[in-house]
């Protein structure tokens with residue numbers, strides 16, 4: 773597999789490390805209130821992978837269920853948010869782009885939950901914008 777298709781990442785303290793194989797299945801801005809509260813930032817970018825592409829060579833993240841079926845893994849030492857899973861999107865995990873070592877390589881391709889975007893947050897692009905989810909749930 774070409775080297776550029778192996779990605780690594782870590783939490784702020786480094787206790788949780790990521791090894792990601794292959795290309796992501798999606799890269800999406802998420803403007804939802806839950807991501808805002810979880811991360812403390814005005815918007816997040818979620819990088820989606822199949823669970824089979826993901827390994828944790830050091831510690832596994834802890835888990836926090838933020839609403840039924842929604843899990844938000846985090847580092848138990850430093851509190852960094854790692855990402856997000858949705859039981860309706862089984863077998864996938866979505867990482868916050870900031871935990872990856874080269875976030876500049878993960879340019880988003882759309883905006884999800886645009887209806888919840890902060891009115892003062894203006895991102896000047898021509899990407900598709902979805903008022904709700906960008907990927908339909910079962």
Ligand SMILES: [Zn+2]
Nearest residue numbers: 783785847850
């Ligand atoms: Zn940590």
Ligand SMILES: [Zn+2]
Nearest residue numbers: 802803804807
């Ligand atoms: Zn969100």
